[in-house]
Structures are given as C-alpha cells and as structure tokens.
Amino acid sequence: MNPEALKKNIAEMLTNPDILSVAGIFIVLLVLLYIALKRLQVKLSAPADASRELLEKVLESSEESVLVLSSSCQVVYLNTLMSKLLGLKSNDPSQQICQSIKIKLKKRWLGLDELIESEMVRSGMKRYDLQRTQLSIDEKSILPVTMHIIHNSQMDDEWRYIVILKDLSYEEEFRVLAHRHNVTKLPNQNQALEDLNLLFAKTHLINGKIVLIAVEIDNFLKLRSLFGYKQSTKIIIKLANYLVSRSEQYTFSVYHMYSNDFLLVMTDVADPQTAFDFVEELQAELKKFYKMQDVRMYLTASVGLSIYPDSGNTRNLLDNAYKALSEAKSQGHGQVHLFMPEEARFVFDELTLYNEMHLALENNEFELYYQPLVDAKSREVISAEALIRWIHPVHGMIPPDAFIPIMEKTGFIIEVGNYILNEVLKQQKRWELFKFKQIPVSINVSMIEIECGNFLDQVEKKLQESRVDPDLIIFEVTESKAMEREKGTLKVFHELHKLGVRIALDDFGTGYTSFSYIKKFPADILKIDRSFIEHILFKPEDQRIVLGMIELAHNLEMQVTVEGVENQQVADLMASYGCDYLQGYHFSKPLPSFEFQKLLR
Ligand code: C2E
Ligand code: CA
Numbered sequence: 001m002n003p004e005a006l007k008k009n010i011a012e013m014l015t016n017p018d019i020l021s022v023a024g025i026f027i028v029l030l031v032l033l034y035i036a037l038k039r040l041q042v043k044l045s046a047p048a049d050a051s052r053e054l055l056e057k058v059l060e061s062s063e064e065s066v067l068v069l070s071s072s073c074q075v076v077y078l079n080t081l082m083s084k085l086l087g088l089k090s091n092d093p094s095q096q097i098c099q100s101i102k103i104k105l106k107k108r109w110l111g112l113d114e115l116i117e118s119e120m121v122r123s124g125m126k127r128y129d130l131q132r133t134q135l136s137i138d139e140k141s142i143l144p145v146t147m148h149i150i151h152n153s154q155m156d157d158e159w160r161y162i163v164i165l166k167d168l169s170y171e172e173e174f175r176v177l178a179h180r181h182n183v184t185k186l187p188n189q190n191q192a193l194e195d196l197n198l199l200f201a202k203t204h205l206i207n208g209k210i211v212l213i214a215v216e217i218d219n220f221l222k223l224r225s226l227f228g229y230k231q232s233t234k235i236i237i238k239l240a241n242y243l244v245s246r247s248e249q250y251t252f253s254v255y256h257m258y259s260n261d262f263l264l265v266m267t268d269v270a271d272p273q274t275a276f277d278f279v280e281e282l283q284a285e286l287k288k289f290y291k292m293q294d295v296r297m298y299l300t301a302s303v304g305l306s307i308y309p310d311s312g313n314t315r316n317l318l319d320n321a322y323k324a325l326s327e328a329k330s331q332g333h334g335q336v337h338l339f340m341p342e343e344a345r346f347v348f349d350e351l352t353l354y355n356e357m358h359l360a361l362e363n364n365e366f367e368l369y370y371q372p373l374v375d376a377k378s379r380e381v382i383s384a385e386a387l388i389r390w391i392h393p394v395h396g397m398i399p400p401d402a403f404i405p406i407m408e409k410t411g412f413i414i415e416v417g418n419y420i421l422n423e424v425l426k427q428q429k430r431w432e433l434f435k436f437k438q439i440p441v442s443i444n445v446s447m448i449e450i451e452c453g454n455f456l457d458q459v460e461k462k463l464q465e466s467r468v469d470p471d472l473i474i475f476e477v478t479e480s481k482a483m484e485r486e487k488g489t490l491k492v493f494h495e496l497h498k499l500g501v502r503i504a505l506d507d508f509g510t511g512y513t514s515f516s517y518i519k520k521f522p523a524d525i526l527k528i529d530r531s532f533i534e535h536i537l538f539k540p541e542d543q544r545i546v547l548g549m550i551e552l553a554h555n556l557e558m559q560v561t562v563e564g565v566e567n568q569q570v571a572d573l574m575a576s577y578g579c580d581y582l583q584g585y586h587f588s589k590p591l592p593s594f595e596f597q598k599l600l601r
C-alpha cells in the first residue's frame, strides 16, 4: 500500500475539474483513511476487520451508489444504494453481479468487467469517467447514469476498483418534461430551439431546403372564452394529433410552441411547394375539423413560412417564420405568408462590421470553406475553391458578399488576403503530410490586392517558404474588375504566371471584355458566371452564349469551368458542350476543411 500514490491521485483529480467527481474524491479520501487505519492496526494489532468496517459504514452513508471490486472483478463490497440501483435484495457481496451489469460505451454494450479490462487495465488508467451513459441490468432495465471507476494499483488485491454510479433517471425525466408541452406532450419550444441549432450547424451537408411553418389557430382567445378551457384544449389536442398524423407523409417534425401555436420543421425539402400543399390541406381540414354538440365549428389558422436559403440566413429563420405569421395575422384570418428576404430588417451595418473585422481576424473568426470542382467527364474531384466565411460570435455565419466589399473599400482585404493565402498554403501542406489526394486550390483575389504593389513579392516569398508546388495554387480574379484596369496590372498577371501558379477569370460574361484584350490576358481557366447557368435548360439564348464562350476559351487554349451547377441535367448538358470542370451545389456546397477532406480520401 502506498499512500503517496493515493495522494497523487487526489491531487490529479483536484487539478482536473472536468472529470472531477466530488464523490470520487470523497471516496479516495476514505480509502486513504482506511490505509492509515490498517497501518495503525498492524502496529497496535487491532481486530483485523475494524478499519474496513468503519470505511464501509461511511460508504454506507454516501449519497452515491458504490461498488468495490477485487482485482479479478469479484464484488467485495456494495452499499445499500448500489444494491437498490441494481435491484438486489441485499448488500451481499458474494453475488455474481459483475457479469449482469452492462454499460454502453459508444454503440457497444460491455460487461463491467470487460469495460475495466478494455478501458483501464490495458491502458493502465488510474481513473475512468463516463459522464452520461446507460447501464443495463440483466438486459432488462436500462438506466441513464454517470460512472466513475477509481483504481489504485497500490491497494491490496481485494479493494482494487471502486465503482461510483449516479442514477440520472430523475434528471432525465425532468429534462424530458422541460422539453415537452404539458398539454399535448409534443416537443416544445425548448426542444425546437435545440433541434434547430443542431440542424443549422449542418446545413452544408443538406442539399435540399429547410422550411419552417408556424401555424396558429385564429381567434383562439375568443374560442376559449366562449367554450371554456376544456373544449378549447380538446381542439388543440385534436389539431396536434392531426399534425402528427400527417407528419410522416409530408416529412416534418411537429413542435407545440405556445398555447395555440405549432411549428412544423421540414428538412431537406426538394420542392417547397410541398409545404404549401400541406398548408392548403390543413386549411381545408380545419373547416370541417371540430364539432361541438353537433354544431360544426369553422376554424381557420394563420400560417407563416420561412425557407432556407430563399428567405435568408438560418440565423433568423425561426424569427422570420414568426414575422411571416404576424404578417399573415395582420391580413385577416386563414392567411398564409412567406417571409421574403427584402423584409429582413436586419441589414449588416457596414460600420459595425468594419469595426469588428480587425478583432475578428485576431480572434480567428474567419474560416475557409472548400467547394469541390469535378472533372466534367469522370466527375472526380479535381480541384477546390477556397471561400471565406466569417463565423461571427453573435450573428453566426456572415456570407462573404456582406463583408468583402467593405474590406475592399477600406483596404483591409489586403490583410485578409494574406491570411487566406497563408491558410491555403498551410492546408495544402497538411494534406500533403497526411497523404490526402493533392489537388489545386483556387483563391479569390480582389484587384485591390493585385494593385497594392507587393502582391507578387508576397506570393513568391510564401511559395518559397511553404514549399508548396505552385501548380497547386490558382488565383481567381473577376473578369469585369480585371479588365477595367490599366496595362500595369496586366504585367502583374504575367509575372504571377511565371511563378508557376495558374490564373482563372471568374464570373466570365459579366464584363464587356474585348476579344483582343482576352487574348493578351494570361488566364488558364475561364469560369462562366452562374447567371448563364441558372436557367440554361429553358433558355436557348443562354445555351448559345455558353457554347460560344466554351468555344472561345478552347480556341485560346483555356479550360472552362461552369459554376452554379445545381442538378444532373445541367451537369450533363455542360459535359456535352465540352466544358472541362463543373462546380455547384449538385456536387457539393462549400464545406469546412474537415468535411471537405473526406472527399479526398
Ligand atoms: P464567387 O467567386 O463567384 O464564388 C462562387 C459563389 O457561388 C460562392 O458563394 C459559392 O458558395 C456559390 N455557389 C457555388 N455553387 C453554387 C450553386 O450551385 N448554386 C448557387 N446558387 N451558388 C453556388 P460565396 O461563398 O457566398 O462567395 C460569394 C463571393 O464572395 C465569391 O463569389 C467571391 O467573389 C467572394 N469571395 C468568397 N471568398 C473570398 C475570398 O477568400 N477572397 C475574396 N477576395 N473574395 C471572396
Ligand atoms: Ca471565385
């Protein structure tokens, strides 16, 4: 026995409040006391089990369930709380309960002995904590618990593992209650907020749209004063049941937000018309919905909808659905209103954003997302475009269109541009190091950066320092902006080209470049602007323009990318036109680097 080791154990626990368990410390202290008493006992030749008896007495009064196992995982002691938790009749330590206790670890169920073996014995861990897991006894009842296991190799073989469990059933029940509406037992506004936050964090993985539908029965207060609480509650319950019964076909989740108000959440919607279809059905249904003493009540509901991305950012999606509901209500009964982005009252205030930008760079609030480009024939990922995002602590994700123009106006883009180039070079290095497929990454540069004087030197210096192959870097400049400039800038592009990086002309077709100027411009890639692709399937004129642009580019030995490919038909049409690369939501939205790199495995 070594009290020093135990003291160290306690010190470690105190300095690690994360997994600190008060119960754990308390029990280790007791064990320490036990060791001291045992020592004393040797000296004084006290009765053999006196000190353990004392320890057991104290553990008995602990508020945690405690189980002590020997080194061979035999039960040597358990307190009454533990035997109750495990559904045992007595505190008899001889019972073979170790095998009947199963603990859920990730997705597997392990016996307590297996868990100790795999998580502690093999790794030599002194303490093991599971903050929230499940415990099953004889594969019958399942309990939510937290669990701490303390091990001290210095102890005798008998008192080797001390297992402390806390039953979380009550807390869990409480949590569930706090997330349900008390009348209909449907998930309530707390649950809706949690679920929406989770959903919004993953929008980049969703191809379809998100539709929020806020439904409120009209005139409910009046109904309630006329028919009383009981009848009006029946109406609410009936409506709740109806919504749930339709939720499967229309694939929405139902939340009972406030007294007469429900929120329906549709995720991954291919066509938002489905939402309007359902709203129509709901209105029709409400007309024949409720009878009281054979008198049919004609109910109506006001409905507000918001759609991501059409109605704007996810940040305000819920508020916008309720703004739409309020607008619908102001128009009378049974009205439906869809929130339109023009109605957004929150416009990013330029001055505020400008003031916050500098700090944002220091605080690492900018993040690069990567959108893949695929080869038009093989559909394999062949390069990526780096697109900046500002993850603002209050406003959430701010799109680049909201802040790049301010950065350009104020010149701050030069600093941010430096940061972006560094990040991409670091990312390329990381992918090389971790043996991901190496592909070129395009970086958007603004003309302000090109014209600032030392852009070329910076690129050259950074390429040398990072030792990234220049072949892996493409700079994108917007056609209209690049072409407006003086001859001097043309020289910069030629010099850039000499460094071995490639140049892409972005948003091609939006400027009015003369053929003779394009011929002089050292672009390797021409990116046809999204506006030509948007309606290409139905606009023969756009089809002719795009075909012409592809031919022009190929004649000038440039390769062609089309952006904004949102479906298979457009992808196939573009491939049939001889376009080289395709980019768009059909293949993938811009993704954070850790999501993107999965595509490179
Ligand atoms: P861009 O260079 O034309 O970038 C393409 C934009 O189209 C991106 O928007 C991308 O998310 C979006 N997009 C891609 N595929 C599709 C699609 O299938 N459908 C639709 N509707 N959109 C698609 P994003 O990321 O919001 O960027 C907007 C603009 O902000 C960019 O336009 C670029 O001009 C500028 N930008 C973004 N990142 C940077 C940067 O790091 N530096 C500079 N200077 N500008 C940047
Ligand atoms: Ca671009």
Ligand code: CA
Pocket (backbone or CB within 6 Å): 506, 507, 527, 529, 530, 563
């Ligand atoms: Ca573009």
